[in-house]
Amino acid sequence: DAKTTQPPSMDCAEGRAANLPCNHSTISGNEYVYWYRQIHSQGPQYIIHGLKNNETNEMASLIITEDRKSSTLILPHATLRDTAVYYCIVTDHNTDKLIFGTGTRLQVFP
Amino acid sequence: DARVTQTPRDKVTEMGQEVTMRCQPILGHNTVFWYRQTMMQGLELLAYFRNRAPLDDSGMPKDRFSAEMPDATLATLKIQPSEPRDSAVYFCASGLDEETQYFGPGTRLLVL
Numbered sequence: 001d002a003k004t005t006q007p008p009s010m011d012c013a014e015g016r017a018a019n020l021p022c023n024h025s026t027i028s029g030n031e032y033v034y035w036y037r038q039i040h041s042q043g044p045q046y047i048i049h050g051l052k053n054n055e056t057n058e059m060a061s062l063i064i065t066e067d068r069k070s071s072t073l074i075l076p077h078a079t080l081r082d083t084a085v086y087y088c089i090v091t092d093h094n095t096d097k098l099i100f101g102t103g104t105r106l107q108v109f110p
Numbered sequence: 111d112a113r114v115t116q117t118p119r120d121k122v123t124e125m126g127q128e129v130t131m132r133c134q135p136i137l138g139h140n141t142v143f144w145y146r147q148t149m150m151q152g153l154e155l156l157a158y159f160r161n162r163a164p165l166d167d168s169g170m171p172k173d174r175f176s177a178e179m180p181d182a183t184l185a186t187l188k189i190q191p192s193e194p195r196d197s198a199v200y201f202c203a204s205g206l207d208e209e210t211q212y213f214g215p216g217t218r219l220l221v222l
Binding site for chain 1: 143153155160165210213214215
């Protein structure tokens, strides 16, 4: 079973920041938070991951709360091509296994 | 850009036929995963390999599914005999040890 809870859907205006929340209240100390997304008819695509500290890369930023029970994925300037299902996944780095939940369907509108 | 490739991209077959799906992982990656995606169940992990050895196939129906890695550049997923409930998109992903997984474009299977 997925260890995360995400809203089923969100909207965002093009050019605005998209903030996607994720709850993972049962996360343990050695578990990472991963974000993937799946654009329609494509395979999932890695976005970012983190353990405790906030992370940023060319795609997004990941903000993890101090107690690590929740996180937010931020797409700073959403484009129409960011329309996708976004999956927040908690996983132990030693197991390799990704357990996908139902994700958040992000719709970016013009 | 290094990518995971999968063949065929689409497959339509009749119930009872054997289906073989192939995956070429990214060169240098030592971990290969097979996932299945349906509307009802979402994305499910079927099996995965590290250094060509199967590590976990607990998600795979054992009676009709089999996964192998004949060599480091090829992973196969076979269904024999296929059933309509096997209709799904099958994704292969590869990675290096515990790092990020890179997914292929998937094989869309329809069993009539």
